[in-house]
Amino acid sequence: MRLDIRKPTAAETLIELGVRMGASIGGVEACKGPGVQLVGVFSLREALDRVSRGKGCAYSFVDARTVRFSVVRPAPALRPVTAARPTGVAAEPIAPLAPLVVNAGKRSPRLGALAGGVSVIGSPQLQDTGVGETGSVSRQTAGFMTTNLGAARNKILLRGLSDGTFTGRTQSTVGTYLDDIPVNYNAPDPDLRLIDVDRVEVMRGPQGALYGGGSLSGIYRIVTRQPELGRYSASVGTTIANTESGSNSYRAEGMINAPLGQISAVRVAAYYDVDGGYLDDVNLRLSNVDKTTRRGGRVAWRADLGDWRIRLGTALQSVSSKDTQYVTLTPGGPRRANQVREIHRNRLSQTSVKISGSGDWGQFESVTGYVTHRYASRYDATVSLSQFSEVALELGVYDEAARVRMAVEDMIYTAPAIGRLRWMIGGFLATSIEDGDADLRARAGAITRSYYDEARKDRLNEYALYGEATYDLGGDWKIALGGRAFKTTVHTRSYVLAPSPGQSRDLDRQASFSGFSPKISIQRDLARGGMIYALSSEGYRAGGFNSGD
Numbered sequence: 001m002r003l004d005i006r007k008p009t010a011a012e013t014l015i016e017l018g019v020r021m022g023a024s025i026g027g028v029e030a031c032k033g034p035g036v037q038l039v040g041v042f043s044l045r046e047a048l049d050r051v052s053r054g055k056g057c058a059y060s061f062v063d064a065r066t067v068r069f070s071v072v073r074p075a076p077a078l079r080p081v082t083a084a085r086p087t088g089v090a091a092e093p094i095a096p097l098a099p100l101v102v103n104a105g106k107r108s109p110r111l112g113a114l115a116g117g118v119s120v121i122g123s124p125q126l127q128d129t130g131v132g133e134t135g136s137v138s139r140q141t142a143g144f145m146t147t148n149l150g151a152a153r154n155k156i157l158l159r160g161l162s163d164g165t166f167t168g169r170t171q172s173t174v175g176t177y178l179d180d181i182p183v184n185y186n187a188p189d190p191d192l193r194l195i196d197v198d199r200v201e202v203m204r205g206p207q208g209a210l211y212g213g214g215s216l217s218g219i220y221r222i223v224t225r226q227p228e229l230g231r232y233s234a235s236v237g238t239t240i241a242n243t244e245s246g247s248n249s250y251r252a253e254g255m256i257n258a259p260l261g262q263i264s265a266v267r268v269a270a271y272y273d274v275d276g277g278y279l280d281d282v283n284l285r286l287s288n289v290d291k292t293t294r295r296g297g298r299v300a301w302r303a304d305l306g307d308w309r310i311r312l313g314t315a316l317q318s319v320s321s322k323d324t325q326y327v328t329l330t331p332g333g334p335r336r337a338n339q340v341r342e343i344h345r346n347r348l349s350q351t352s353v354k355i356s357g358s359g360d361w362g363q364f365e366s367v368t369g370y371v372t373h374r375y376a377s378r379y380d381a382t383v384s385l386s387q388f389s390e391v392a393l394e395l396g397v398y399d400e401a402a403r404v405r406m407a408v409e410d411m412i413y414t415a416p417a418i419g420r421l422r423w424m425i426g427g428f429l430a431t432s433i434e435d436g437d438a439d440l441r442a443r444a445g446a447i448t449r450s451y452y453d454e455a456r457k458d459r460l461n462e463y464a465l466y467g468e469a470t471y472d473l474g475g476d477w478k479i480a481l482g483g484r485a486f487k488t489t490v491h492t493r494s495y496v497l498a499p500s501p502g503q504s505r506d507l508d509r510q511a512s513f514s515g516f517s518p519k520i521s522i523q524r525d526l527a528r529g530g531m532i533y534a535l536s537s538e539g540y541r542a543g544g545f546n547s548g549d
Contacts, residue, residue, distance in 0.1 A: 003020060134220075143158055148325075151292045175215040182406070201221040210426075237251075247287075292320070339382045352370075370406070371407075382442075468480060478524075
């Protein structure tokens with residue numbers, strides 16, 4: 001790539017290099033001394049070598065677009081035996097934190113250099129504040145909320161745009177990503193455990209231009225730590241907690257990173273945790289009914305082949321809840337008095353392949369992923385059905401379950417900077433199939449009656465071309481134009497069996513949605529790191545068919 005970078009310090013030179021070449025460069029404070037002028041054509045490695053030479057630092061590639069710098073400490077000099085023992089040791093000054101780089105914009109701008117509402121929780125803050133799941137993220141992020149049904153039952157809300165339990169079969173308003181792959185369509189948030197995570201990124205506002213359907217109110221993205229070459233590391237952690245008038249909670253987690261030769265490495269993370277219950281059901285005569293168990297892990301492998309990188313990864317998680325975590329208001333005060341335990345299961349698996357390369361010709365990245373998501377819930381429907389029954393009901397139960405299979409392909413090409421112009425173009429393809437079942441039944445005496453039974457299948461396909469261009473107007477002003485041309489097709493088959501007075505019915509409906517989602521922004525970077533900007537963007541989601549009416 002042709003570069004023209006002139007900065008006063010080595011750290012500032014590396015930051016600007018990352019912006020120009022679309023790379024995330026961390027730990028730049030390790031490089032001390034004046035900056036190096038980069039004028040000419042350089043590959044990323046050549047530029048890094050030139051800037052870091054003689055600056056007391058060394059770098060390693062975490063993945064295709066992520067570089068980590070560290071301090072190279074000289075070997076201690078030998079001292080004569082007769083040398084006087086020092087009376088004290090001077091404290092080593094703490095280097096300031098390097099600017100955090102985010103990838104939420106499909107490129108790698110510094111946090112604060114991206115127009116829009118962006119929040120990032122880095123690994124140190126995640127660990128220091130005990131953020132381990134989606135609910136904890138919501139307590140640290142402005143405009144980020146969740147419903148309160150329980151672990152792996154909730155929907156995420158951004159900027160107050162509701163996508164709660166009763167929005168029907170339409171696509172979610174928040175796109176949830178694990179690294180580069182979306183993990184759900186309209187399912188509850190899987191509530192992935194945030195172990196061995198590099199950072200969590202939240203983008204508020206419509207993101208249709210770059211992320212497509214299901215991003216009406218924003219994006220929630222979990223970025224995991226990638227395998228590190230040439231470095232063994234491992235960690236183990238446990239937590240035990242006691243809840244007054246409840247059962248104990250505990251967590252165990254571990255990670256290991258191991259190089260495989262000179263050009264590849266593998267990283268494995270696993271966890272198991274139990275959140276002890278604290279609610280008592282006075283009708284079932286059970287204590288601490290709302291116990292939740294979560295287990296899962298991830299495996300990632302990477303190989304660096306010159307200017308090309310390959311990453312394979314898989315993630316698994318299973319969440320099981322023995323009951324819901326709410327009570328009902330009664331004349332005697334709030335209490336839990338159900339006829340049946342409201343169990344829930346949520347199981348997610350994801351497999352992905354990422355191939356990326358960079359050179360003087362630009363950068364290319366292809367991500368292919370496959371996701372399976374199974375979830376099932378049971379609800380006590382006794383009180384609701386009793387209002388419409390002519391006989392006394394002993395028990396009413398509503399069960400629902402779904403299995404989602406989703407395949408995704410996302411390709412991005414980022415061109416070398418041409419003067420003040422930077423641009424990228426991408427293509428996206430996704431197909432998903434959801435099989436769902438719903439069953440409402442009740443028991444009166446020795447007779448069990450079915451009120452509603454549905455078998456449903458939804459197939460969705462999405463095709464899109466998208467791109468964005470940024471032009472430096474000078475005087476710290478920039479303008480960006482982007483957009484996404486898309487087409488989405490939905491096909492729903494539903495078979496409903498509802499005995500009288502209900503009505504059985506079959507549904508076979510198809511729909512197609514197409515359009516263009518634009519984005520335009522103008523911004524000025526301020527001298528002390530702030531920004532002023534104006535942004536206009538759109539989001540969209542595919543419609544659907546409610547077959548339960």
